[in-house]
Amino acid sequence: MPTEIEDQIRNYFAWVETRTGHNLRPPLANNPDRDAPVGAVSRLQVESLTAVRVDTAQTRTPRPRAGRFPILLAAAATIAVVAGLAVIGSDRGESPTAPATQPTDPEQAEVAPLPGWEGNLAMKIYMNPNATDTQLELVDQTLANASDLIAAWEYLDADASLQEYERILADEPGTFELLNTDNVLTTFNLVANPEAAAASLRQLAAALKVLPGVYDVITPDQARRRDDATNTVGLFPTGDLDAVLLAGFGTPQSAVDAYLADRTRPDVLPDGYSATYSVSDTAERVDDNLSLVRFSLATENDSGDGLLLVRQVASVSEPERWVVVSGGIATFTIDQLEYREGRLSGSFSNEMGGQTEIDVYDATSGERVGRASDNPFVIDNLSSPALSVRFWNTTADGGYPIAVFADALVRDGETVTDIGASALRDTYPTETQPQVEAP
Amino acid sequence: MHGPRLRAGLVAAYGPDGGVDAAAEALAYGWEHWDRLSRMENPAGYLYRVGQTSAQRARRPEPMLPAVEPSGSIDFEPGLLPALEALPESQRVCVVMVHGYGWGQTEIAELLQISPSTVRTHLSRGLARLQKTLEVSGHAD
Numbered sequence: 296m297p298t299e300i301e302d303q304i305r306n307y308f309a310w311v312e313t314r315t316g317h318n319l320r321p322p323l324a325n326n327p328d329r330d331a332p333v334g335a336v337s338r339l340q341v342e343s344l345t346a347v348r349v350d351t352a353q354t355r356t357p358r359p360r361a362g363r364f365p366i367l368l369a370a371a372a373t374i375a376v377v378a379g380l381a382v383i384g385s386d387r388g389e390s391p392t393a394p395a396t397q398p399t400d401p402e403q404a405e406v407a408p409l410p411g412w413e414g415n416l417a418m419k420i421y422m423n424p425n426a427t428d429t430q431l432e433l434v435d436q437t438l439a440n441a442s443d444l445i446a447a448w449e450y451l452d453a454d455a456s457l458q459e460y461e462r463i464l465a466d467e468p469g470t471f472e473l474l475n476t477d478n479v480l481t482t483f484n485l486v487a488n489p490e491a492a493a494a495s496l497r498q499l500a501a502a503l504k505v506l507p508g509v510y511d512v513i514t515p516d517q518a519r520r521r522d523d524a525t526n527t528v529g530l531f532p533t534g535d536l537d538a539v540l541l542a543g544f545g546t547p548q549s550a551v552d553a554y555l556a557d558r559t560r561p562d563v564l565p566d567g568y569s570a571t572y573s574v575s576d577t578a579e580r581v582d583d584n585l586s587l588v589r590f591s592l593a594t595e596n597d598s599g600d601g602l603l604l605v606r607q608v609a610s611v612s613e614p615e616r617w618v619v620v621s622g623g624i625a626t627f628t629i630d631q632l633e634y635r636e637g638r639l640s641g642s643f644s645n646e647m648g649g650q651t652e653i654d655v656y657d658a659t660s661g662e663r664v665g666r667a668s669d670n671p672f673v674i675d676n677l678s679s680p681a682l683s684v685r686f687w688n689t690t691a692d693g694g695y696p697i698a699v700f701a702d703a704l705v706r707d708g709e710t711v712t713d714i715g716a717s718a719l720r721d722t723y724p725t726e727t728q729p730q731v732e733a734p
Numbered sequence: 735m736h737g738p739r740l741r742a743g744l745v746a747a748y749g750p751d752g753g754v755d756a757a758a759e760a761l762a763y764g765w766e767h768w769d770r771l772s773r774m775e776n777p778a779g780y781l782y783r784v785g786q787t788s789a790q791r792a793r794r795p796e797p798m799l800p801a802v803e804p805s806g807s808i809d810f811e812p813g814l815l816p817a818l819e820a821l822p823e824s825q826r827v828c829v830v831m832v833h834g835y836g837w838g839q840t841e842i843a844e845l846l847q848i849s850p851s852t853v854r855t856h857l858s859r860g861l862a863r864l865q866k867t868l869e870v871s872g873h874a875d
Contacts, residue, residue: 300864304818305808307799308834310808314800317757319742320835321848433765451862502772506735507761546836580839583850607840615838 301577318425321545365665412515415488417496420503421480421510424453432507435481437506441499444491451482480510499732547578547586547605555590555604558700568689570594578605592624599699601623623701627686632703634682642671643686647699650687681706737761740781743845746830747823748789749798760785779847791801816869825860829854
């Protein structure tokens, strides 16, 4: 019998969810059903959708609405497959599915598009992974009805969307591995009529957002703002990951999951060292925009529990998006980090002793820009606006192998103190503290 | 986008049968009137109200939360379901959406058209009340 009321509630309502036959959880919530959400479009269904093909051009122009649903769906499916193949076969940096009609805006032309936004896309509609065929039809119909605003659109199904993310995330293979056909958001890419008024497009976006099955609708400007926010407020991800933010970090736990997956990639671990992790099912809200998530990290010879502080970076009216801010294993604390005039200095406390390695990354590009192993330590000649500082300790005093880390973000001109799981536990009120169990 | 959240909220408020029916009615209403809804700032909150009205009109016999069949296949205390049903609706919705299904407090606040801090209050009071009720029934055993 579970002793915690929360666990009992979770058990009972998981059964209720099965009984109703409906998904009752947030999109991509980190729960046991994440890989196979209730009501999700199965691989078989996707295949049956894509199996209905007609030969058609890659892009479409709206036609009169009556009687065109089946053809539109089939065309969408074909376009998705063709677009996906085109993505694979194209050179990076060029739009493989660039529509024939593109608005020309000299001001926009000066700004390089984010990956995935090539071809003067005016809007992207992200569909829930479990969106039904009927919901896809409704979006299609809505776009057909908005022919005065939308010149062309294409639908990327799960397979085609995955291929697109593979292209966008070519430099982030660890992140791409988090996505699969069951959890990826499928996408409608929209090109506006050149004469469409911005206000009308905003109205259309608002209308599309409330359709069933739609996860979010965003414009290039919104994507860029999210990209900037990602670059400056989180330890992970770095660089352009708007699509993955939408797909993978809808909950604090999924942000932590992605973060730990990146943190334990074989190529960033010491030679001959491997680590696995697990993430708590629940997050403790410490305020509207901050949550604590408990995790466990294990190696062949050691295990430890820790906390990560996760911040919500979306505005209230948008779907939640979470990024990891700081945290680590409970026995490690970063006492101080100071980053001024190109110099990063810091000190830390590690109850386990042994040797700690410090890796410093540019928080925007993810490139490693410095390394140290002293305590206290100093690294000079840094120029990044923000640094992600990662501490690893894999060997305790006496050579005993351990699994200890702590990470923090520090911006230019900033001093941060008391970072790490032990500090987090002391910072927040008793009722929000997860109970860290002994290994 | 709104379906799972709307259903979760209404299932928490009115049980699986009443909640799913109410959500279906609300979503059907939404489809029919989406021109009007699309101009609203918070269509999910509006549809939740539509679902509430529908559920209250079609009040079902107690108990709202069905027993698990076969009994014993799911791990929870026997007093949990009556204790949940005895909670005020707003507390029950917050507790179930957060701990049953993992929704965020901001999302719940938008659905119920209340502030996130009110959600937190409902959540903590609901859990405290459940704890107290279950402790009492546990002692009675």
